[in-house]
Amino acid sequence: MKILVINAGSSSLKYQLYEMNDESVLATGRVERIGFESSILSHQSTGKQEVKEVSEILDHTVAIRKVLDILTHPEHGILTSIEEIDAVGHRAVHGGETFAESALVTTEVLKEIRELIDLAPLHNPASLMGIQAVSSNIPNVPQSVVFDTAFHQSMPEKAYLYPIPKILYRRHKIRRYGFHGTSHFYVSHKAAEYLEQPIEELKIVTCHIGNGASCTAIQGGKSIDTSMGMTPLEGMMMGTRSGDMDPAIVPFTMAKEDLTINEVTSMLNKHSGLLAISGISSDMREIEEAMEDGDANAKLAFDMYEYRIRKYIGSYTAAMNGIDVLIFTAGVGENASGLRKKICEQLSYLGIELNEEVNNIRSSEIREISAKNSKVKVLVVPTNEELVIARDTHKLILANN
Amino acid sequence: MKKIGVIGGGTMGQGVAEMLSVKGLDVFLVERTPEQLDLSYEQIEINLDKQLEKWAITVAEKKLILSRIHKTLEYNQLSQCDMIIETITEDLELKKEVFNKLDDYCPKHIILASNTSTLSLTELANETNHPERVIGMHFLHPVSKVDLVEIIRGLKTSEETFEHTKHFVEDMITKKGIMVYESPGFVTTRLICVLINEALHTLQEGVASAEEIDVAMRNGYDFKHGPLEMCDRFGLDAVLAAMERMFREFGDIKYRPSFLLKKMVRAGHLGVKSGEGFFRYDKDGDRL
Numbered sequence: 138m139k140i141l142v143i144n145a146g147s148s149s150l151k152y153q154l155y156e157m158n159d160e161s162v163l164a165t166g167r168v169e170r171i172g173f174e175s176s177i178l179s180h181q182s183t184g185k186q187e188v189k190e191v192s193e194i195l196d197h198t199v200a201i202r203k204v205l206d207i208l209t210h211p212e213h214g215i216l217t218s219i220e221e222i223d224a225v226g227h228r229a230v231h232g233g234e235t236f237a238e239s240a241l242v243t244t245e246v247l248k249e250i251r252e253l254i255d256l257a258p259l260h261n262p263a264s265l266m267g268i269q270a271v272s273s274n275i276p277n278v279p280q281s282v283v284f285d286t287a288f289h290q291s292m293p294e295k296a297y298l299y300p301i302p303k304i305l306y307r308r309h310k311i312r313r314y315g316f317h318g319t320s321h322f323y324v325s326h327k328a329a330e331y332l333e334q335p336i337e338e339l340k341i342v343t344c345h346i347g348n349g350a351s352c353t354a355i356q357g358g359k360s361i362d363t364s365m366g367m368t369p370l371e372g373m374m375m376g377t378r379s380g381d382m383d384p385a386i387v388p389f390t391m392a393k394e395d396l397t398i399n400e401v402t403s404m405l406n407k408h409s410g411l412l413a414i415s416g417i418s419s420d421m422r423e424i425e426e427a428m429e430d431g432d433a434n435a436k437l438a439f440d441m442y443e444y445r446i447r448k449y450i451g452s453y454t455a456a457m458n459g460i461d462v463l464i465f466t467a468g469v470g471e472n473a474s475g476l477r478k479k480i481c482e483q484l485s486y487l488g489i490e491l492n493e494e495v496n497n498i499r500s501s502e503i504r505e506i507s508a509k510n511s512k513v514k515v516l517v518v519p520t521n522e523e524l525v526i527a528r529d530t531h532k533l534i535l536a537n538n
Numbered sequence: 539m540k541k542i543g544v545i546g547g548g549t550m551g552q553g554v555a556e557m558l559s560v561k562g563l564d565v566f567l568v569e570r571t572p573e574q575l576d577l578s579y580e581q582i583e584i585n586l587d588k589q590l591e592k593w594a595i596t597v598a599e600k601k602l603i604l605s606r607i608h609k610t611l612e613y614n615q616l617s618q619c620d621m622i623i624e625t626i627t628e629d630l631e632l633k634k635e636v637f638n639k640l641d642d643y644c645p646k647h648i649i650l651a652s653n654t655s656t657l658s659l660t661e662l663a664n665e666t667n668h669p670e671r672v673i674g675m676h677f678l679h680p681v682s683k684v685d686l687v688e689i690i691r692g693l694k695t696s697e698e699t700f701e702h703t704k705h706f707v708e709d710m711i712t713k714k715g716i717m718v719y720e721s722p723g724f725v726t727t728r729l730i731c732v733l734i735n736e737a738l739h740t741l742q743e744g745v746a747s748a749e750e751i752d753v754a755m756r757n758g759y760d761f762k763h764g765p766l767e768m769c770d771r772f773g774l775d776a777v778l779a780a781m782e783r784m785f786r787e788f789g790d791i792k793y794r795p796s797f798l799l800k801k802m803v804r805a806g807h808l809g810v811k812s813g814e815g816f817f818r819y820d821k822d823g824d825r826l
Contacts, residue, residue: 172562195540396592397683404593 139163139221140530141208142523143201144228145267147259148172150200154208154215154222155527163215164208168200176200180207182215197263197270205274225271225280226530228319228522229264231257232284233310239287239529241537242268242280250282256310256367279537281530288318291359296456299366313371315363317345317467319525321353322360324466324518329358331503332462332514340457342450345520346476347467348376348419352446354453362456364449370405374445376419379409381445414438421469421476443479450484460487460513466520472499477506481515488512539620539706540564545636546626547578550653553681554625556582559606560682561711566608566615575609582607588822589682613643621706623675625653628779633657634665641666649699651675655727656783659692659720670696673703676724679771687715688724722787723780730768731780731793737765738796741816748816766816767825769799770809778803 138157143150148171154164166180176194181187188207194200209216216222227242233253240246247268254261264282271280289297297313298306305311321343329336336358343353350373353363364372364380374380391401412419415438417427424442427435454460463484465477474496481491490511495504500517507515541564544555555565569575586600595603608615616622622644624636633652640650646668652659655676663669674690687707691700700717707715718724723731737751746754752764761768769777781795802808802815809815810823818826 394592397594400589400592400594403595407596408593 138223138531138534139216140527141222141225142228142526142530143225143267143271144523144526145197145263145270147263150197150204150267152204153523153527155524157527157531160524160527166204166207168194168203170194171197171200178203178207180204180213182208182213185213185215188213197266198273201267201270201274219275222275222278224530224534225275225278226526227264227267227271227280227282228285228526229282230260230285230316231314232286232290233314234290234312236282236284236287237290239281239283239526239533241533242282246282256314279534281526281533283319283526283529285316285318286314288322289313289315289353289360289363292362296362311367313363313366315351315353315360316365316369317349317351317353318360318363319522320345320466320520321351321355321363323522323525324464324520325353325355325358325462327503327518328462328464328514328516331505331516331518339461340454340459341462341464342453342460343464343466344446344450344470345467346373346446346465346470346473349378350375350380350446350467350469352449352453354456356457362453373449374442375410376421377407377410377412379405379413411438411442414441421473425473425475439476439479443476446476447480447483450480454487463489463507463513463515465515465517471517471519474499477515477517481507484513489515491515539710541566541619543568543616543619543622545622545624545640547574547581548625548627549679550677550681551625552578552582552585553679554623554653554677555607556585556603557677557681557711559603562606563710564606564608566610566619568610568613568616570611572611575611579607579609613639616640616643617645617648619644619648621649621651621703623651623653625677628654628656628776630657630661633662637662637665637672641668646671649673649702651703653677654690656723656780658722659690660694663692663694669694671699673699674720674724675703675707676726678726685714686726687711687713688718688726689715690718690720690724692720722784727780728784730765731777731784734765734769734772734777735781735793735796735799737769738798741766742796742798770815770817770819771823772809773811774799774803774808774815 140155140157142153149167149169151167153162156163162183164182168176168178170176171194174193175191178190179187194203205219208214209219229250231253233256235249250261250265268280324343325341326336329339341355343355345351349369351363351365352373354361370378372380387401390396410419411424415424415435417423417435424435424439428439478491478496481489490508492506492508496506501519503518505514505516542558543566544551545568547567547569555567558565569578586603589595590600622640626632626636637650650672652662652674653676654674659672659674663672666672672692673695676688676690678684678686689703689707704715707713740751741748748766752766755761755764778795778799781793785793806812807814810819813819820826
């Protein structure tokens, strides 16, 4: 069975084509600058040269058509006809309380996603556009959607409610949802498999550290708490997002600086985090370089970033009364060995001991970076959200047949 | 709709062009001379820098916004647009000239909108061979922040033009649109100018000081700026012109501009733009 996985943003679209018999990737690519005269399609079929095409792609429907065209291109493609695509899986950011699992796309499901636009005004409309674009290009192909929030629906009430008037939860569904669920799910299960231990018996803390960052406490294979909340702004310090802070700062700053809601929202989402403290960049690699050159602000940014991650690991260890496995994943988590080292050094009270040599090795494979006698296993697990989407879609299709 | 023409790069034209670009639309900004065009583009850049300072946008967003604003001196470029918004100075004869020209260059499916606050749409529409495509779209300053557009129907504006404009305002640039029929000052200008004029009478009669009149309305009725500061921000000359036009059109004494207003305009105290009106301002327009 061949499954196309699509991750649609408001002006971009990433895709991967899977052969589910052996879960191999047949092709991968992205479309950027949708809505512009010079949109860019980059595509690579496995075993062939990468190709780039610049053309006018005014909407998602045209973008999907271009993707299908290149997938069936005699030279650059990998399919002989689009009929070969058995199903399409989409990533959706917000599933609210409606979706604790992935779902096949039906009119009701579309209606639910539309109703959740209020909670994810930037993201859910893009997912909807992706689904509609596929429908208009391949009308009868079964489609599924996989939600970023679904994995965290297992959080208990005490973890997902905010201590504010409950009527706000009832009226507007203001609660903690958490994000990166697909990634936290994938890396925790992958780790259990790697360690050859049943996930039901493990207490795991997963750190998904990329541009956005979140930390999850996983007990018995279920998310019991996660650092992102109603929106992806809560939790750890991030590239350009503040993460946790005193909520009173928001009205205080608005009054003092005469800011509008848009301005203060943009400040916390796009002008904070590593970028704000370092004054250099939101990219951990650039922060580390500047730190090596002796830049004090870069060092401060790094220290704050590390400190806030470490506090979350500590608090989730307390939440589960223990920790068996600590996992690092995503762009920064998989690559920043210096950051991992710094975090682990000060978690020795938990019995964490790092194998520095292994920690320094760069690899795209899952690996254990803790020392032999470390009480807690520390792993680097490259995440693969697309594969989860493909697998879920596959499962849903089989169950439906 | 993807491409919008904006005629006139003054304060309103800059605001409209910038707002349209922020919403992802391509803008063709037209001015009379290359110097004015550059000046107006630079001013948009300065406005964006101010927003950058207030964290409203990022450097990348600023670049993207500017890249969608295209400078042009030629009306023939406008034939590729889906809508034209005229934002030149509030002068009927000059506006007539522009609409005359637009009518020649723009195929008849292109909506021609005027950002007038007091003038007659019907009169402007009559300058063209297709008055049914002429409509009013009154934006308020600062355009990026004010969530309101008065959509004005002239006598000959077609239902189709109105529906397209309403869709444009509410769904594409996501502002609240209210429908008004042609009448001097429509709703916003008529009500606010009368309030400002009354504040001037109150000041002139010595009932309270300028500062305290403004405090009364700010604290008492939750206005962001008091009526006198508002007058400074609109420009005293603009308020006077609007009052005179309404006085002439309605012939009602309640629109008679306060004598104090006339006197201050003659003295060149025009408000924020001259640095002094009822209050004093720095070059960024902040109260001293």
